[in-house]
Amino acid sequence: MAKQRLDRRAEKVLAGGVSASMRYHPYLERTVYVTHGDGAYVWDDQGNKLLDFNNSNGATMLGHKYPAVQEAMQELLSKGPVTAGESEEHVKLAERLCKMIPSAERVRYASTGTEATSLALRIARHVTGRDKFVKFNGHFHGLSDAFLFQPRDTFHASAQPQPVSGGIPMHYAFDSLSVSWNDKEAFDHLMEREGSHVAAIICEPVWYNAGCVPPDDGFLQHLREAADQHGCVLIFDEVLSGFRMAPGGAQEHYGVTPDITTLAKALANGMPLSAIVGKAEYMEELAPNGPVAHSGTYSGHPLAIAAANAATDVLSKKKTYNDLNKTAKWFYEQLQESFDAANIPVRVQGLGARFGIYFDREEDVRTSEDAATNDHRLNAAFVKGCIERGIYFHAYRTAGAPGHSGITLSHTREQLEDALNVMQDVAKTLSR
Ligand SMILES: Cc1ncc(COP(=O)(O)O)c(C=O)c1O
Structure with missing residues (x-):
């Protein structure tokens, strides 16, 4: 597969096979090679179109190719x-x-x-x-x-x-x-x-x-x-x-x-x-x-x-945030409900355009110790299930606090609704 060939080429010339250590995806145990992005989506080198919840580590808040x-x-x-x-x-x-x-x-x-x-x-x-x-x-x-x-x-x-x-x-x-x-x-x-x-x-x-x-x-x-x-x-x-x-x-x-x-x-x-x-x-x-x-x-x-x-x-426009914060609040509540409906103990916390999903957690996450309780086994299974169905979450580590995710001004309610259905299906496949 082209993907494997690219990995092999990368390993020979890029230190550790990557340009930044955190680009290696520790849950997928591979690098996701990205060709381009448009709005709420990125495309990988296999031609897969992925709804992007990473947003370049949070850098593209307006969406790609704005x-x-x-x-x-x-x-x-x-x-x-x-x-x-x-x-x-x-x-x-x-x-x-x-x-x-x-x-x-x-x-x-x-x-x-x-x-x-x-x-x-x-x-x-x-x-x-x-x-x-x-x-x-x-x-x-x-x-x-x-x-x-x-x-x-x-x-x-x-x-x-x-x-x-x-x-x-x-x-x-x-x-x-x-x-x-x-x-x-x-x-x-x-x-x-x-x-x-x-x-x-x-x-x-x-x-x-x-x-x-x-x-x-x-x-x-x-x-x-x-x-x-x-x-x-x-x-x-x-x-x-x-x-x-x-x-x-x-x-x-x-x-x-x-x-x-x-x-x-x-x-x-x-x-x-x-x-x-x-x-x-x-x-x-x-x-x-x-x-x-x-x-x-x-x-x-x-x-x-x-x-x-x-x-x-x-x-700089207040109106930007009226819309964004409304969509964000709605999405985080719906996401929490999706996990609840799947009977998976998860806490979703979000504010404005970024959020975190804490696996095997029902109480609020407040402290450094709380964040470190994230169950990475469940988290990894969720992220793997999502990418197979066209939804991209990044991960930065396999222990301690989970990674961070976000929406952008380009994510529409319709796209988010579709994603919620997919994520609920994936959540149902998880076992504690
Ligand atoms: C809060 C915070 N500070 C500093 C940095 C470092 O920024 P950079 O990766 O541009 O060096 C980051 C990167 O993720 C960050 O999230």
């Missing part, structure tokens, strides 16, 4: 894009972000989410003169060295984190402090002990990388107050939550404003663009005005900026 984004990029392509240069389009996008995102007084572009979170931490360390930072167990902030630590034992989440990759200097572990999400008591305890050494508190304000685990009522406000009390910088990593349920992301939705925010993914509907936005007093510490280094040949690549101007034109 006409306004396509047109903006094609127009620029025909003119001749020049990288490593500033343009009016960069300014225009920044002006719009400063209106949309509550914490945004200044904007700096980069290319990836990983670059954005690293830079946010660098700014925080500079302005506080401290090295340590607090993160939440399982929250994903990209793959830079500082963030590649997890507590060894998730049930003692405040234990000293261990590296989760080879090649990470062990002494970095002393700067990385980690507690369970929504565990106010553990967080307070950690801050009492370490607060005066902490440069930043960083979180995914909605923990979408574990499906969808929202903050408890008042939890984000509690982080805000703790940051103020201890003189640290509050960073919301909105790479995934940005634009997802409101034009201003989770900070608008929950009414809590961080000092610095990181954005990517939906920002340019899948083109490589990220942004670090925040208070002017912090952001002006960046070079050339201040001593915090940041530059890059591809930072704010003009093609990605063109895509982002077109995408945020849609994402």
